[in-house]
Amino acid sequence: MLVQGRARLIEEHNAIRHKLLTRDGNEIDSVFVDRRNSTVYPNGNILVVCCEGNAGFYEYGIATTPIEAGFSVLGWNHPGFAGSTGVPFPDQEKNAVDVVMQFAIHRLNFLPESIIVYAWSIGAFCATWAAMNYPDIRGLILDATFDDVLPLAASKMPPSLEPIVKRTIKGYLNLNNLEQLNSFPKLVTEETLWALRDWLSGDRSHQMVLWNEGGVDEDFCMEKLSSYIRNNGPSFPMLIVVTETVWKFEGWNRDPLQKINVDLKARKHMVDFNSTHCTPLPSGLFQIPWDLAQAADPNGRGADGFCRVSADMCGPPPSGDTP
Numbered sequence: 001m002l003v004q005g006r007a008r009l010i011e012e013h014n015a016i017r018h019k020l021l022t023r024d025g026n027e028i029d030s031v032f033v034d035r036r037n038s039t040v041y042p043n044g045n046i047l048v049v050c051c052e053g054n055a056g057f058y059e060y061g062i063a064t065t066p067i068e069a070g071f072s073v074l075g076w077n078h079p080g081f082a083g084s085t086g087v088p089f090p091d092q093e094k095n096a097v098d099v100v101m102q103f104a105i106h107r108l109n110f111l112p113e114s115i116i117v118y119a120w121s122i123g124a125f126c127a128t129w130a131a132m133n134y135p136d137i138r139g140l141i142l143d144a145t146f147d148d149v150l151p152l153a154a155s156k157m158p159p160s161l162e163p164i165v166k167r168t169i170k171g172y173l174n175l176n177n178l179e180q181l182n183s184f185p186k187l188v189t190e191e192t193l194w195a196l197r198d199w200l201s202g203d204r205s206h207q208m209v210l211w212n213e214g215g216v217d218e219d220f221c222m223e224k225l226s227s228y229i230r231n232n233g234p235s236f237p238m239l240i241v242v243t244e245t246v247w248k249f250e251g252w253n254r255d256p257l258q259k260i261n262v263d264l265k266a267r268k269h270m271v272d273f274n275s276t277h278c279t280p281l282p283s284g285l286f287q288i289p290w291d292l293a294q295a296a297d298p299n300g301r302g303a304d305g306f307c308r309v310s311a312d313m314c315g316p317p318p319s320g321d322t323p
Helices: 002-013 064-068 090-107 121-133 149-155 159-172 177-181 190-200 204-214 218-232 254-269 292-296
Strands: 016-021 027-033 047-051 072-076 115-120 139-143 238-240 307-309
Touching (some): 002 027, 016 090, 047 090, 064 115, 072 090, 090 115, 115 121, 121 139, 121 177
Parallel strands (some): 047 072, 115 139
Antiparallel strands (some): 016 027, 027 072
16 A cells, blocks of 8 residues: 555656655655646645654655645655654654755755645644754644643543553653744744634634624734834744834723734634544645735745734724724
8 A cells, every 4th residue: 555655656746755864873764746846836846844643654644735735745754654764752753854854955955944844643743843943944734733642641541540651751752742832933922822722712603703803904903014024124033012102002902902913813824624633634725824924025035934923913993093
């Protein structure tokens, strides 16, 4: 089955297979689909590095989604999977994704700002590690993953074994994706996190209610965000802080501004796909992560599209007022 999948990639997509040597001596089996400078594939100049989930292989895995969406794709198999040597322990996983990123940048000659890291399920451990260590990448896409593996592991074991499970996970298999993700450029500050939780707590109909109740004026918000870039430039990191001298509404409560701002960001950066865990993400939902700088200036830099947003950033003015 794997041989057939590999043959399909080579025959239908002109894929090239590579073996990559990690710093700890493992050989990582990888495959590269090159669509650069193609008139058929407008996204071909962007490389998607795919991090498979448990029991996932590049031959029959998530690489299908960005391939169908017209991107260049670099797939690889975890240590011990298919043609890769080693075992899938955290340190070996880090070394594996590191050599994949180095290969993409230094041998395939993709700039970091032209690379998207895409992961499904447990593959997010490698992906968030890559994002943490290569913060200049174009974006990070996580599909059906977890923030910390410990609660999942503990729920599958008898309560009497919980101390052993905790010690094992923390000592040997600490797949704390959230901790690594927090080292990647954040989209919101800690004080606005409550609004993000509220947005994510329901389905799309719930989100539409929040959107309408908050009175989010997307054009108005985008103009405010764009004005920041025009005045301060698009350099990374963007620490967007709007002081009272710049943004002042008499009697305007701060909490609604927090909620409006975060609801806008959540809608731009997050997509709901109601399905089972193992269902592949449709190619139509695979989108380039929203880039504020590009949205503000389509002819601009096209990279580093991540920003840290303050609590007071953006919301529609009360009736009769002007910003």
